[in-house]
Amino acid sequence: MSLENRVAEIIIDKLGVKPEQVTAEAQFDTDLGADSIDQYELIMGFEDAFGLRIDEDEATKLTTVGKVVDYLKEKGLD
């Protein structure tokens, strides 16, 4: 499964959104309805799935689906 699909799967599971909503530009708060606790849980979901730790400063910058994918690629995941 591609990195994009794995990320999307976690988002769909945690936020209960439809697959077509999960576009690269989608903002977690305004487009996907995630409040701050939802976003903490998402970050933990990515950490668990990809076996890495995302520190808080970095986490606050991950506001869209695309930014998460780019971040994970930067960390050497694919």
Place this chain on the structure above:
Amino acid sequence: MRKRIVITGVGTISPIGLTVSESWKNALAGQSGVRRMTLVNPEEFSSQIAGEVKNFDPLDYFDHKLAKRTDRYTQFAMIASREAFADSGLEGNISPERLGVIVGSGIGGINTLEREHKVALERGVKRINPFFCPMMISNIAAGRVGIDIGAKGLNFATVTACASSGHAIAIGTDMISLGRAEAILAGGSEAPLTLTGVGGFCALKALSTRNDDPETASRPFDRDRDGFVIAEGGAVVVLEELEHAINRGAHIYAEIVGSGMTCDAFHITAPSEGAEGSARAMKLAMEDAGIEPEQVDYINAHGTSTVLNDKNETIAIKTALGEKNARRITVSSTKSVTGHMLGAAGAIEVIFTSFALRDGIVPPTATLMNPDEGCDLDYVPHSSRKAELTFALSNSLGFGGHNVTIALKKYTGK
């Protein structure tokens, strides 16, 4: 003059039904909901039976996200509240600011607590789910019901073990009497079937070990009773000021005419000698209702099936009503079929009591075979019984020595 309060909506999800009508039908038929435990592996427990809510899938009621972010106990409270609120017909007929919620629980989100505690031990505290606290706390069911129904009035939880939802109804009635709300969703919920939930009650030796015969294990007032059967579920009533209910043409199930609340101030789990605290609660409820013991027709007993409760509650009924009246009336324990729903018990029993008054039929103590020595009242064994009822009491007693009695009256349109 004090405002009069009536029940205009009822809802429950219980071991004997996913709805009120199914649960009442099974209570009347004496159909037990107790089976071998499936929600948690029972092998190591002394008590391996439970009143589980059957055929329950949260996704039948909630979307995926909400189902994942609510403890089972909260889900039961929300489901019972939705049924009660829909039944009341209040939607669109009350200002949200005047609609309150008092939903209690004996324990709260113990499923969530156990799961995240395991995460903390195995993977470290940094891996605790951010939703842990707002899923586990014992007031979150009331909060969630407020969000779900859009009830913006007073909102809190009562936590008095097995008396929790009895207190919710007593306090809810008082709140409306005082004008603090026009209507209140009052009740409780419980989902205690976990490793420590069941294990804890087993350690106390409080639970029946009649594992080979689950359906008759909850045997209130029987000489062979050997403890209560742990159960789960939710139950909620809509309490409403009488004039408000009449003005909108609401269906009225029964009137709440009084309550009595006391404490044994004696022991954390055992009733005081002769359950004098429970007797006082019944007396206070009758006084509050302005009725004499001669006028009481039926008592829905706490009747847990423990050796100590049933013997002492029988004495308490005699103390409160006098020997002659105690022998005249019918007394039954619907825990014979539901098991003990802990924080939801008081409310489902108030629902059953209101139906008994309305329909003129007493639900049985279905599993009673051989009344114990000292248990010598008319417990309506085996089968339901038709009876003209006007006033009834419903008892709830909780660990900590909490006693609540609710006094109800048949509603006749006057």
